[in-house]
Amino acid sequence: MAVDETWRDAGAARPRGLLGEWLLAACVALAGLSDLWRAWHLGYLPQPFFYESSDTWMDWFNTAWWAHDRGIYDSWASIYPPLSFVILKVLGLPQCYRGPLPGPELRLCDWVGVGAIHALYLLDAVLVAWAFVRMDRRTALPRAFALVAGMPLLYGLERGNLVLLAFACMVLAFGRVLRSARLRWLALAVMINLKVYLISALAAQLLRRRWRWFEGGLLVTVLVYLASYLLLGIGTPGEVVANVLAFARGGNAAGVLDVWYAASYAPLATLLDGKDFPISTLIGSQIVETGGRIVAVAVHGGQAIILAGAAATWLRPGLVPPFRATLFGVALALITSEAGGYTICLILFFVMMERWQGLLRPAAIIIAYLLCIPGDIVLSTIAPMVQDSFLAGHTVSVQHGIGLGMFLRPLLVILAPALLALHTVGVVWRDLRCGGGVGASTNGGRRR
Numbered sequence: 001m002a003v004d005e006t007w008r009d010a011g012a013a014r015p016r017g018l019l020g021e022w023l024l025a026a027c028v029a030l031a032g033l034s035d036l037w038r039a040w041h042l043g044y045l046p047q048p049f050f051y052e053s054s055d056t057w058m059d060w061f062n063t064a065w066w067a068h069d070r071g072i073y074d075s076w077a078s079i080y081p082p083l084s085f086v087i088l089k090v091l092g093l094p095q096c097y098r099g100p101l102p103g104p105e106l107r108l109c110d111w112v113g114v115g116a117i118h119a120l121y122l123l124d125a126v127l128v129a130w131a132f133v134r135m136d137r138r139t140a141l142p143r144a145f146a147l148v149a150g151m152p153l154l155y156g157l158e159r160g161n162l163v164l165l166a167f168a169c170m171v172l173a174f175g176r177v178l179r180s181a182r183l184r185w186l187a188l189a190v191m192i193n194l195k196v197y198l199i200s201a202l203a204a205q206l207l208r209r210r211w212r213w214f215e216g217g218l219l220v221t222v223l224v225y226l227a228s229y230l231l232l233g234i235g236t237p238g239e240v241v242a243n244v245l246a247f248a249r250g251g252n253a254a255g256v257l258d259v260w261y262a263a264s265y266a267p268l269a270t271l272l273d274g275k276d277f278p279i280s281t282l283i284g285s286q287i288v289e290t291g292g293r294i295v296a297v298a299v300h301g302g303q304a305i306i307l308a309g310a311a312a313t314w315l316r317p318g319l320v321p322p323f324r325a326t327l328f329g330v331a332l333a334l335i336t337s338e339a340g341g342y343t344i345c346l347i348l349f350f351v352m353m354e355r356w357q358g359l360l361r362p363a364a365i366i367i368a369y370l371l372c373i374p375g376d377i378v379l380s381t382i383a384p385m386v387q388d389s390f391l392a393g394h395t396v397s398v399q400h401g402i403g404l405g406m407f408l409r410p411l412l413v414i415l416a417p418a419l420l421a422l423h424t425v426g427v428v429w430r431d432l433r434c435g436g437g438v439g440a441s442t443n444g445g446r447r448r
Contacts, residue, residue: 017139017356017362017365018138018139018142018356020366021139021142021143021356021365021369022142024142024146024366024369024370025141025142025143025145025146025369027369027373028145028146028149028150028369028372028373028374029145029149031373031374031375032149032154032374034375035049035374035375039391042396043389043391043392043394043396044387044389044391044392044396044398045158045391046375047260047376047378047400047401047403048151048155048260048261048341048375048376048403048405048406049154049155049158049261049374050155050158050159050260050261051260051398051400052387053387053388053389053390053391053392053396053398054104054387054388054389054390055159055390056107056158056159056160056390056391057107057113057114057117057158057159057160057390058107058159058160059159059160059161059162060088060113060117060159060160060161060162061106061107061110061113061160063080063084063085063088063162064088064089064091064092064097064110064113065097065106066078066085067084067085067086067088067089067092067097068089068094068097068098070234072085072232072234072235073234073235073239073240073243074239077243077246077247078240078243079196079240079243079244079247080194080196080240081193081194081196081225081228081229081235081240082193082225082228082229082231082232082234082235083190083193083194083224083225083228084162084193084194085232085235086228086231086232087162087165087194088113088162089232091112091113091116092110092112092113092116093109093110093111093112093113095109096109096110097110104390107390113160117157117160117164118157120164120165120168121153121156121157121164123164123168124148124153124164124167124168124171125144125148127168127171127172127175127177128144128147128148128171128175128349129141129144129148130175130177131171131175131176131177131353132144132352132353134175134176134177135176135353136355139356143352146352146368146369146372147345147348147349147352147372149372149374150345150348150371150372150373150374151261151341151344151371151372151373151374151375152341152342152343152344152345152348152371152372153167153342153345154374155261155341155342156342156345159340159342161340161342162194162195163194163195163340163342163343163345163346165190165194166190166191166194166195166198166346167345167346167349169187169188169190169191169194170187170191170198170201170346170349171349172184172187173185173187173188173191173201174201174322174323174326174349174350175349175353181213181216182216182220184217185213185216185217185219185220186220186224188201188202188217188220188221189217189220189221189223189224190224192221193221193224193225193228195339195343197333197334197337197339198330198333198346199221200329200330200332200333201326201329201330202214202217202218202221202329203329204310204325204326204327204328204329204330205217205322205325205326207310207313207314207317207320207325207328207329208313208317208320208322208325209314209317210322258338258340259271259406260400260403260406261341261405261409262338262341262406262409262410263334263335263338263339263340263341263342263343263344263347263409263410263413264299264334264335264336264337264338264339264410264413265295265298265299265335265410265411266336266337266338267338268295268406268407268410269292269295269296269299298410298411298414299335299336299414301414301418302335302414302415302417302418303332303335303336305418305421305422306328306331306332306335306417306418306421307332308421308425309328309417309418309420309421309422309424309425310325310328310329310332310421312421312424312425312427312428312429313325313328313424313428315428315432316427316428316431316432319424319427319428319431320424320427320428321353323350323353324350324353324354324420324424326350327347327350327351327417327420328417328421330346330347330350331347331413331414331416331417334346334347334413335410335413335414335417341409344371344413347413347416347417348368348371348372348416351364351365351367351368351416351417351420352365352368354420358423360419360420360422360423360426361419361420361423363419364415364416364417364419364420367412367415367416367419368416370412371409371412371413371416376403376404376405376406377403377404377405378400378401378402378403378404379401379402379403379404380401380402381399381400381401381402382400382401382402384397384398384399385397385398385400386398
């Protein structure tokens with residue numbers, strides 16, 4: 001069956017913002033070229049790329065190694081559903097995983113895995129360009145370029161993270177690429193089985209009262225889980241839930257270092273908490289306490305505004321584009337807990353589907369471009385470290401520092417969806433004041 005996702009406010013963007021978008025895309029390109037130049041001469045990718053230069057692609061290969069081991073849920077205590085391991089078992093050479101724990105040799109051996117990482121990145125590029133062309137040809141190129149060449153997806157590429165596949169599935173599920181509802185449900189199901197927190201994208205469909213879409217997506221999600229569980233033979237719901245709870249109780253051991261490139265304030269809050277790192281002895285307890293209060297206000301304020309936008313969507317679903325309702329669900333999940341800096345691309349995709357019209361929507365789009373810039377402003381350097389660089393093939397002296405992005409980036413991630421939530425509240429409020437009822441439903445609540 002076909003599904004029509006057209007909506008009266010999703011038309012072509014006005015020309016007045018086009019020049020600005022090209023200039024912002026040029027900033028992304030210049031920063032990317034600077035990264036390449038520095039990587040070539042220094043032997044490692046600069047900040048805010050991953051702080052350990054020997055760890056390139058290891059999100060993929062660490063997980064792939066365990067995909068060939070039966071201790072996924074007891075020894076490794078994985079919090080991922082079985083699908084990730086089924087996929088990585090297929091996209092790899094089995095003979096490369098018969099040795100000890102993974103290292104550089106594994107990445108040199110499994111050329112199929114390396115090829116799959118880059119093939120998924122190219123797939124993302126094609127799907128994003130296709131989706132944006134279907135939305136608006138005039139803004140498609142700068143937006144698609146910024147998103148594909150931007151920091152979040154490049155970070156996912158460097159890590160070799162399965163967010164590359166989850167992102168492709170998100171574009172298929174919510175972009176104007178597929179017309180079949182059943183194929184969209186399948187893409188959605190794969191996405192959720194890769195990144196469980198993206199169940200928020202499915203739940204957000206209830207804001208626009210898309211009951212059948214929610215039911216169909218949920219059913220296919222369960223079927224994909226069951227199929228992957230049967231193929232892998234391990235990974236019951238009890239095992240996954242128990243590991244998630246244990247992970248939540250124990251916290252993230254790398255939480256302090258995750259502040260380097262984070263999508264939320266969770267790592268910074270962990271740092272300010274002082275349990276894992278005695279930061280108060282370095283900068284003083286007063287700064288720590290003030291910083292903690294600021295972080296709490298930013299997070300809770302953003303959550304409140306996004307929830308207000310979600311409530312407004314429920315009141316007048318016909319006045320809110322479907323991609324914005326999905327954004328509210330995804331953003332609320334990602335700003336509440338840290339899932340990795342690469343997940344920012346999941347928010348930016350929906351922000352860049354907006355029109356350049358008014359004040360709040362262009363502001364959100366500008367923020368999206370800024371978040372795509374692959375670079376940081378280093379405020380203070382720290383002592384150089386000697387590391388083994390996988391890209392260079394030898395040891396290098398790595399220079400990192402305290403970057404402005406550590407503090408500003410999570411705020412921008414909150415601000416972009418919050419601005420769109422404020423726009424939604426304004427639109428719905430004006431409709432309610434005028435006694436309008438045209439946006440109260442979408443085809444009687446049975447829209448698919």
